[in-house]
Amino acid sequence: MLNKGSKLNSILTGSCPKCHEESMYLDKNPYHIFSIFKMHDTCSHCGTHYKIEPSFFFGAMYVSYELGIAFSVAAFIISYVFFKSDLKTSFLSIGLTLLLFMPIIMRLSRNIWINIFIHFDKDWKTKI
Structure with missing residues (x-):
């Protein structure tokens, strides 16, 4: 499922969508905000x-x-349905979730976007 060649591998790891050999980002940690x-x-x-x-x-x-x-729907369901919190607390959990996961959402969205247009090529070495 997360083998080289799968879109999910490139999306979750932030690796090159064509060869999956290296990270597209200079800094792999999305929580280093100034280099995100x-x-x-x-x-x-x-x-x-x-x-x-x-x-x-x-x-x-x-x-x-x-x-x-x-992410918002997941936070609401976890808070409201599983933890039985009130509506106000559930909406607060949505805000906190979006704030905490903002760097990950930003990176994932870029990874998904580029993987829509560039596809894995198992023979990339022969085309250089």
Whole structure:
């Protein structure tokens, strides 16, 4: 499931979507806020350009919105249904969840967005 070649591997690890050999990001830790968006320009293994066009990652905002909704629904269900908290506390848990997971949501949205357009190529070494 998380083997090289699967989209899920590239999305969760932030690795190059074409070869899965290296991280796209200069700093793998998304909680280093000042370097959260700093990426390599190209993959040092297969030469894939990560910024396909100017402002390419603006499209990741749409994915980020959907991920935010998914995290919010999960936080609400966990808080309201499982812990039986009141409505006010449940909505507070949504806000805290979004605040705590914001760096992860930002990275995941970029990873998902680039994986929509660039696909794994098992023969990338022969095409260099």
